[in-house]
Amino acid sequence: MTTDVHALREFKMPDVGEGLTEAEILTWYVKPGDAVTDGQVVCEVETAKAAVELPIPFTGVVEALHFPAGATVDVGTSIIAVAVAGAAPAPAAAAPAAAAAPAEAEPERREVLVGYGPRTGSVQRRARRTNGAAAAAPVAPAAPAAPVAPAAPAAPVGAGGRPLAKPPVRKLAKDLGIDLRAVVPTGPDGVITREDVHAAASTAAGAVVEPVAAPAAEPVAEAAPALPVPNAAGDVRVPVKGVRKATAQAMVASAFTAPHVTEFVQVDVTRTMKLVRRLKESGELGAGVRVSPLLLVAKALLTAVKRHPEINASWDEAAQEIVLRGAVNLGIAAATPRGLIVPNIKDAGSRTLSQLAVALGELVETARQGKTSPADMSGGSITITNVGVFGVDTGTPILNPGEAAILAFGAVRELPWVHKGKVVPRQVTTLALSFDHRLVDGELGSKVLADTAAILEHPKRLITWG
Incomplete structure (x- = not known):
């Protein structure tokens, strides 16, 4: 017994x-x-x-x-x-x-x-601090x-004996009823990717299987956190922690470490806006793929970086060297309830317009849900901040620490513009490029900004210059 x-x-x-x-x-x-x-x-x-x-x-x-x-x-x-x-x-x-x-x-x-x-x-470990709760x-x-008795060996496993996969991939496998130990990994260092799980599901079912949304777990009922209480003067003190604290520290370090230079240019983006509408209506980038002006701005900047790769760099203070990056990891500044974060699209420069649109959509959706992982925010090399969504024309963006440049994309407005010798209403925006003057001189920064503007004015250059 x-x-x-x-x-x-x-x-x-x-x-x-x-x-x-x-x-x-x-x-x-x-x-x-x-x-x-x-x-x-x-x-x-x-x-x-x-x-x-x-x-x-x-x-x-x-x-x-x-x-x-x-x-x-x-x-x-x-x-x-x-x-x-x-x-x-x-x-x-x-x-x-x-x-x-x-x-x-x-x-x-x-x-x-x-x-x-x-x-x-x-x-x-440092001394543990108290939190007010025992x-x-x-x-x-x-x-x-x-x-x-050990199970039959299959996919590579980590030190803990589990197949190598991120938590979202594990959840996807669970939703599809896939045993990760039977999945053949294709990611770096034997990591199982979402594509690997879908491939395993397709093999098991004999057809392509779409992920099934699982019901979200219900949080444990708990008392709502107490809101800050104003003092006699009506002032409220809010603790700075988490993402907001890290952002504040990073911005101070960047502003007082890298010598910033910012250049501006106004651009007639009428043709780009027409292309955005056409891509939306035609669906040629793929079903369900979100197309926005930011997508074309990202592709224009990536094309400019390809023409001037020296701007895809970082400054190594300890070694007193300029590090020319091999891949362009494009950061997109995102405002979230927890503060400003800058996730990046890995190796964005090698992606087609359709692939970039999919990656950009996933990045934005993940950020909105507050599910962006630290890995998705590390290793960025150049960033775009879209201040135009707030109705702002332009600004002087502060560099994301470790990067050489950041592009601010302003609001697109209908303005009087000289076009073919006549003053007519055109769709116009303002671009602002801030760069680290230790490794990017005025000529290089100007060329990157000018090329980005030229592509947005004539988007056909995405083909001839790409």
Whole structure:
């Protein structure tokens, strides 16, 4: 006769792999007593770079949530305890000091929040700060689970024995009923992509399968956060944290490190606006593909960068070198409820207009939902900020740290313009290009801005210059 035994597994606040030391728990999607499965999203957390859904790496029943929503937790701190079936029961709880001793004797295994598996290494923690909410009592460490016969090998796996895939890809596979262990990866370093999951689904069903939208998990009911209370003078103090704090620090560093130069040009974009309307009506870029003036501005800038690749660069202060980037990772500044973020389209310069439209649509939608990952915001090389959507004509944009240039795209207005010797109403916009004068001189910056404007005035140049 056998008896089911359970062990408590502690899931710690993962490391994003980008030097961040803490994250704020925004929402819990589970509560004590709920069953969870490997890869299931249990909460959403916000770091200084983005809000990220957090999947749990084992199956069991939630025993306790150690922190409430709104708490800021250090990386490496346990946030949830799960009772896992099929393992030896945990020994009686010992004194905290005794329990902590063996953990320091050998490297600690830490789950990675945005990445492809856990990493092993020693952890240096700063003193934990209090959040005004007491954490749950520490749970005794679980005894090692009984050995389990390994599953048949398939796709490459990370250090934790799981196939390499991002959380959204895991969710897609779950929605389609695909076992990631049976999927053949094509991404870098054996990472499973969305396309790989769709290909596996097509093979299984004998036809192309579209993703199925799964019902969103219901957040755990909790008290609404208290709004800041005005003082006697009516002033309200709002804590600066998360994305807004990181943005403020980055902008100050950029403004006082890189010598900014900004140039402006007014452009007749009547032909570009006609092309946008034609592409919308014809659907020639693909069904459901969103076409906007920003798409043509992005393609024009990428073409100009291709003609003048020296502007796709960064400044290495430590080495006193200019780094000429191999790929153009095009950043798009996006205003979100959590603050300004700049996700980027990887290797945007190699994409066709249709591919760029799809990537731009996905980037904007992900940013609006607040699901942009830190990886999507790293490695940018040149940025566009679309101030025209707010009815603004132009501005002097501040460089995204580490980049050489940023283009501001202003509002498109009908203005009197000299066209073919006559003053007629035309669609006109203003472009502003800010660049780092340490590595971009006036000639290079002017050529890039002039070429971008020339393409928008005569979009046929996308073909002749591309």
